[in-house]
Amino acid sequence: MSVVSEIGEGExxxxxxxxxxxxxLMRELDGRLQRDAGISQADYSVLLSLFDAPERRLRPGALGQALGWEKSRLSHQLSRMAARGLVERAECDTDGRGSWVVLTREGKRTLLHSLRDHAASIRSLFLDALDPEEKQVLARATERVAERLGEAAQRATG
Structure with a gap:
């Protein structure tokens, strides 16, 4: 039995x-972020995660988990962002081996500068293309797929 036979042509x-x-969509959003704010979608994701975190900082492992990134990808991304002054690493007072990734003033300024244009792009390119019923259907479908992925992850680690 082939995989093709398990999924119909329409599917x-x-x-x-x-x-x-x-x-x-991601390519266009990334291009607009680059043009409008001088940051990539990856930069934006890191900045937003730190902005939403208590005290605007996270441990690298927690940040990687929140983003769904591997350790090496996160490390390279943070190095590039630190070189541009968007984030910094700080020692953890309670764990001598640990560190924090901290949102800098420049990182916060950059994120806040990008938010309005990025939200407008999401609205015009994605949300405005859907009618209210399609948005509800998509929201339900997203929840179901996320639940299924969570169950699969639990079975894999289980």
Whole structure:
């Protein structure tokens, strides 16, 4: 039995369309962030995670987990961002071997500068393309897929 026989032609088209839409949407959002704020989508994700964190700082492991990134990807990203003054690493007072990733003043300024344009782009490119019923259907579908992924992760670590 082949994989193709388990997924119908229309379902394959749906899947390919979803992948294409996601890739193109992320590419466009990234391009706009670069042009409007001088940051990448990856920069934005790190800055937003730190902005939302208590005291605007997180341990690297917690940040990586929140972003769903591998340790090496996070390390390279943080090095690039630290060189630009967007984040800094600070020693952890309670754990001599540990450190914090801290949002700098420049990082906060950069994030706040990007928020309005980025939100407007999300609205115009994605949200405004959907009617209210489509938004509800998409929200329900997103929740169900996320639940299924959570169950799969639990079984894998379980």
């Amino acid at each position: 394959w088209a749906l899947w390919r369309g979803f992948l294409t839409m996601h890739r193109d």
